[in-house]
Amino acid sequence: MNFPTIDFGWLGNGNLIGMMAVLHVMINHAVAIGGCVLMVSIEYRAHKDNNPVLEGYARTLSKWIMIITTTAGAMTGVGIWFTTTVILPDAIGSLLRIFHWAWFTEWLVFVSEVVLLLTYFYTWDRWKGADKRKHLRIGIALCVMSWLTLVLITGILAAQINPGNWVETLSFWDAFFNPTWIPSMIFRTFAAIALGVAVLHVLNRWMVKSVRDRVTVQRIFGRWLAISVPVMLLSGFWYLRSLPDKAQTLVKWASGMSESAFIWLNIGGLLLIFILAVTLLDGKPKFPIALTVFTGVFSLLLITEFEIVRENIRKPYVIYNYMYANGVLKEDMEKYAQDGFLKHAKFTKIKEVTEANKLEVGEEIFAMQCMACHSIDGPRRSRAMTERIDGWSEDALVSFIPSMHLIRDVMPPFAGTQEEVEAVAAYLANVVAQINGDSPTDSEAKPQSAETPQKD
Template sequence: MDFPIFHIDFIGNRMLIAVDAILHVIINHALAVGALPIIALLEYIGIRNKDKRWDALAFRLLKIIFIVTTTVGALTGVGIWFSASLINPAAIGSLIRVFFWGWFVEWLVFVSEVSLIMAYFLTWESTRDKPEAKLKHWRLGLFLAAFSWITMAIIVAILGFMMDTGNWQTERTLLAGLFNPMYFPQLGFRTTLAMVMGGMSMICLTYLYTRRELAFRSAVLEVLSKWTGAWLLALAIAAIWYYQVIPGHMLANIPVAVTTQEYVSWNSQLKWLLIFGLAFVGWVAWASFKRPGQVHGAKYALSLVVLVLMLGQFERVREFIRKPFIIGNYMYANGLRVDDYPLLKRDGILQHATYAGIREITADNQVSAGREVFEQTCSRCHTVNGINSIRGQLKNMYGDKRWQADIIAAYVENMHGARYFMPPFPGNKTELQALSVYLASLQKRAAAFNGAQINGIPAPDFISAATHYGNIPDLDTHQGEQH
């Protein structure tokens, strides 16, 4: 509420972050975290066996990793910061205040990681024929793999905190935030998944690069299949561990998270599809280990596609199940703190939204005021006409009948009870009615909903009382509740 609202109506803010973040995670897990240890392993085997073919293959694989991670991987990493800061600055600001020193360390580790991968890649050929230098170069690869994992380990602490803040709500310390209940289970899950994805991605590239050396291909695939199969078993254990620590209210959101509300009845079938997919990857790894070089490349490629789709779906589910919160039990998905709700329900959100164009709601400006309320409370997840559109939701609920503001108001007021993943409405009764009038008007108005980047930023007529960063004033109580 202290920032103008950025909004892209055709794709939606949520999808904008999702596309960028999922692409970044796929690259990070499969290539940065999962594949770099394999490169070091292949280089070591080449040193031990004095076989330059292993060294040459490792360098070719590293070249792909280097190019992808330092271009698309780096850009999407910056894109996460950029899009998150635009779409939910209150949430990213809160996380920075909690994890400032953690992110500072992560930045140092990341800069070191970039420096290491450049040194590792660019000095490879110059050390190839020098045994002592080659051994030092291999150790450089080990450091690179370790730093890549440490980067992920720090970020996973923040992701876990967003799901379950643990003791931080009372202790308010960095360590309490870092070592939240979700941290180690999620770190175990992501580490093992990254190693499996790294193994399968390197198997696919090895199959492609060794078309003319079938005996050598078999030797490499045997090593990589052992790696992938062993980590796949660890992944199954880590997944069970991770599932067991997910809070109950988040588990209840999984059916909708996996299939959306429209296809929630397909949830059990998709669970079996997930199990079948993992079993297929395991079977391919086992077949490749028992008969290296005899498994068709299409099966390797399909296994990698299955893993990529599973990771993408996992990220989507993880983001959804923490609803109605963006930071567990601390901040709702609309960017408003749980502790601020009593103040906002008493005064109304427009009184505390710095860049709101309307402060007072009258009979003449209900639609415009309702649009302001929608912008402040709904637009971070919903569009008007695009993905997850509010018009589509209302049409599914009320069809072609006339949309009545009073009925919509009654639903919005109680929607958190009916659909837990929806945050409670934060405003007062007048704003609820204005929002409902605006939503009802959308039945006949199909104009796109533009954000501040299109409409411009209204000059605030006064600086609103701090809601995100200040202390909440003492509130009067009425009938046992705060208003």
């Protein structure tokens, strides 16, 4: 309401943010963090054994890590800023105000990471003999800086779902050192290493020709994987227990699975990855390709699942107990109910509802309060109005909208007066009927119960 709205149409605003975020996390975790740790581990072993073949492999990895990090990684990172800023400017503005110095520090760390990565790649031939330890130290510093970016960003992201006492104290430290920060940081750290193994391990079959050297690399990967799997399992449960009570109840819904299926599928997948770790430590140059492929696919799906669940379980908020997912502050709800939403909306010329402008008002309010998650039509049918309210009458919508947050507890409450409710209902009934090729009916809405929230 404080900024212009933008509509990405059929694709959906929420879908665009989700796709960009998942893509960036995959690249950042697998390459910039996990890849760097594995690359430097291989160089350390090469230096220890005076093995030029392993050193050459680490050097090749550094080339591709540099290229991917500074291109796809940087572009998707900027893509997240672009999409979230234009779609959820109120939320991003609040996070920038709350975490000003954390964002600034993260920028300094990221610049240091890039400088170290470039230095690491372009100084392979600078030091010889015992002086090669200097190059290895640069690699270790690169790993630390890559990890620190994760530490800082995780503190900010974790505060969105459990800001601790920040809502009362407004203290930066209460927000950053929130209850979910440490378990989330630990889980992400070792998930990044496991993801790095999943990606790079496939390449070992083609890039490391010597059987002896391939076994050496496999054992390096196996050690990291054997550590990562149990730590991910423990920190994952810790993270779940640190969530607000309501968020914990939404995990099953957000994953799209039953509670038992969610638990056993994730535990079973991690156990299979652990089997791969044991296989790699065993030192056999050949092992089932299916297990390798499974590890890669499951690791990518696991981090995708984590991101999707994290985004969905904080609903109806974007910053828990402070700001709703549509950018409306919780403390302003009473004001909007009394004065009207339009009166306080800065980027609309319409300040009151009339019979003549009813549909236009409904469209404006839908854009400001609903479009962050929903679309009129689009590929994600659970969030498309043409699917959700097909066949609903205008009267049914008028009855449902004021109580939608009670019936579907992942929905923010409507902010506005009864007249504004009626305007939104009229607009939705009209536009959905036009797209679906029918007319609003007198059928009654039959929303789901609060105990079984739907994906809104």
